[in-house]
Amino acid sequence: MLASDIRALRKARGLTLAEIALKLDRSVGWVSQVERGLSIPSLGDLRAFADLFGVPLSLFFSHDVPIEKERGVVVRAGSRRTLGTSESGLVEELLSPDLGGSFEMVRSIFAPGAELKSEQLRPTEEAGYIASGIFEIEIAGVWHRLVEGDSFRFERKPYRWRNPGTEPAVVIWVVSPPVY
Known part of the structure; x- marks a missing residue:
């Protein structure tokens, strides 16, 4: 869910992976891995994403969905x-x-x-x-x-x-x- 939320926020703001990487001082590969759920950003990274997108940090934290078939639905x-x-x-x-x-x-x-x-x-x-x-x-x-x-x-x-x-x-x- 975190990965898809970060990707959706980036796309909603019309930003490229390269622009995000530059603003966060990270590699394009790392940002891409975060968006695909292959890398988990640190709390500091999440704060940087929240500041960049202008959203509260709490957006990136969610409760687990206890029933798998309900996830995303x-x-x-x-x-x-x-x-x-x-x-x-x-x-x-x-x-x-x-x-x-x-x-x-x-x-x-x-x-x-x-x-x-x-x-x-x-x-x-x-x-x-x-x-x-x-x-x-x-x-x-x-x-x-x-x-x-x-x-x-x-x-x-x-x-x-x-x-x-x-x-x-x-x-x-x-x-x-x-x-x-």
Whole structure:
């Protein structure tokens, strides 16, 4: 799973093996072996990958899938990879088994009062479903107030968000291509 996630992150960012090797001060062969699961990167190497891809280090750690036939297919509630911390106001759980597909699905939990103050712009198509709470999202300069059962979609547009409510807002977020 680690190997396919690293390969998916590299491809999602349009980077070559040679570019990754140069940025990490490693050989192309080593990066290729990591992507094929033939070499296991050290913790320091994983930190370097996380910094390079702009993802949390925790993304590279997952719980083992106890049933082999479920590996790469099923993610059990107790085995989700957590991305982020409650201190940031946003905790995300990867619902997809890995990052190797054409999209990723994330369960995002926005703390009351949490806010993304600066706009983000990603080369992605994104959609979300509000599972609970109140969630406000600004897409291309227009704010939308969403409540449980509402949904949204946008592609390659600047956005930011906030939770104006007093309860956590839970949003199921789909991003294509995967960015985590």
